[in-house]
Amino acid sequence: MAGRLTGKVALVTGAGDPRSIGWGIAVALADEGADVIVNDINPAGLDTRVADLQAKGVRGLGIQGNIADVNAVEAMVAQGVAAFGRLDVLAANAGVIRWEHFLDITPQNARLVLDVNLKGTITCCRAAARQMIAQGEGGRIIITSSVQASMHFPVTPVYGATKHAMFPFVGTLALELAPHNITVNHIGPGWVRSALNDKAPDQQTAEGIEGNRQAVPLKRDGLPEEMGRAVAYYAGPDGAYVTGTYLRVDGGLGIGKYSI
Numbered sequence: 008m009a010g011r012l013t014g015k016v017a018l019v020t021g022a023g024d025p026r027s028i029g030w031g032i033a034v035a036l037a038d039e040g041a042d043v044i045v046n047d048i049n050p051a052g053l054d055t056r057v058a059d060l061q062a063k064g065v066r067g068l069g070i071q072g073n074i075a076d077v078n079a080v081e082a083m084v085a086q087g088v089a090a091f092g093r094l095d096v097l098a099a100n101a102g103v104i105r106w107e108h109f110l111d112i113t114p115q116n117a118r119l120v121l122d123v124n125l126k127g128t129i130t131c132c133r134a135a136a137r138q139m140i141a142q143g144e145g146g147r148i149i150i151t152s153s154v155q156a157s158m159h160f161p162v163t164p165v166y167g168a169t170k171h172a173m174f175p176f177v178g179t180l181a182l183e184l185a186p187h188n189i190t191v192n193h194i195g196p197g198w199v200r201s202a203l204n205d206k207a208p209d210q211q212t213a214e215g216i217e218g219n220r221q222a223v224p225l226k227r228d229g230l231p232e233e234m235g236r237a238v239a240y241y242a243g244p245d246g247a248y249v250t251g252t253y254l255r256v257d258g259g260l261g262i263g264k265y266s267i
C-alpha cells in the first residue's frame with residue numbers, strides 16, 4: 008500500500024544505533040513509504056538497520072561517515088543519490104553532548120560539540136539543499152535541535168549554544184530556500200533515553216532517573232519513534248505549508264523552569 012512518502016528518498020544522519028532518535032526517525036519515514044539512507048559515524052549497526060528497513064518493504068542504504076567532515080558529507084549525498092536517484096528529505100539529526108561546567112570545559116570537547124552539532128548540521132543542510140535545488144522539485148529539511156534550544160540546563164553550555172543557534176539558522180534557511188519550495192524546520196526532543204543520555208550525570212541512579220521523569224509534565228521519557236513522527240509530519244503532505252518553525256516534542260518539559 009502506498010504511503011504518504013512513497014517515492015521519496017530520505018537521508019537521516021546519526022541513525023545507526025537502534026536506541027537512537029535517528030533510528031526512530033528512519034522508522035517513521037519508512038513507515039510512510041520513504042526509501043531511507045541511514046548514516047552514522049559508527050558503522051556497527053548500519054547493516055542491521057538496512058535489513059530492518061528492507062523488511063518494511065522500502066529501500067535502505069547505510070553510509071558510514073562523519074558529518075563534521077565536509078568531504079565525507081559531500082560524498083555521502085553523492086553516494087545516496089547515485090544509489091536511489093534523488094534526495095527529498097534530510098533529517099539532520101546527528102549530534103553529540105558533553106557534560107562539563109563552564110569553568111571546566113576542555114577545548115577538545117568544546118570543539119567536538121561545535122564541529123558535529125553546528126558545523127556538521129550546516130554542512131549536511133547545504134549539501135542536501137544543493138541536491139534538492141538541482142532536482143527542482145522542492146524538498147524538506149528537518150533538524151533535530153533540542154528542548155535545550157529554548158531552555159537553559161547546567162553543565163551543557165556549549166551543547167545548549169549549538170542547539171539555540173538553530174533558531175536563526177533554520178529561520179534564515181527557510182527564507183533563502185523558500186523560492187525553491189524547500190521547507191526547513193527543527194524539532195526539540197525533551198528527554199529520550201538513548202545512548203546519548205547513558206552518561207548524563209543525573210541519570211546514574213534510579214532516583215536520578217525518577218527525578219527527571221517527575222520534571223516532565225507528562226511524567227515520562229519520550230520515545231525515538233515519537234520524535235520520528237514529528238519529523239514525518241514535516242516531511243509529509245501535512246507539513247507542506249510549514250517552514251521556519253520549531254516543534255518541541257518533550258512531554259511539556261520546555262514549559263517548566265529554565266524556559267526562555
Ligand SMILES: NC(=O)c1ccc[n+]([C@@H]2O[C@H](COP(=O)([O-])OP(=O)(O)OC[C@H]3O[C@@H](n4cnc5c(N)ncnc54)[C@H](O)[C@@H]3O)[C@@H](O)[C@H]2O)c1
Pocket residue numbers: 020021022023024026027028029046047048049072073074075100101102103104123127151152153154155195196197198199200201202203204
Ligand atoms: N536523547 C535526548 O534526550 C535528546 C534530547 C534532545 C535532543 N537530542 C538530540 O537528538 C539527536 C540524536 O540524539 P540521540 O539521543 O539519538 O543520540 P545517540 O548518541 O543515541 O545517537 C546519535 C548517533 O549519532 C552518531 N554520531 C555521533 N557523531 C556523529 C558524526 N559526527 N557523524 C555521524 N554520526 C554521528 C552516533 O554514533 C549515534 O549513533 C542529537 O542531535 C541530540 O542532540 C537528544
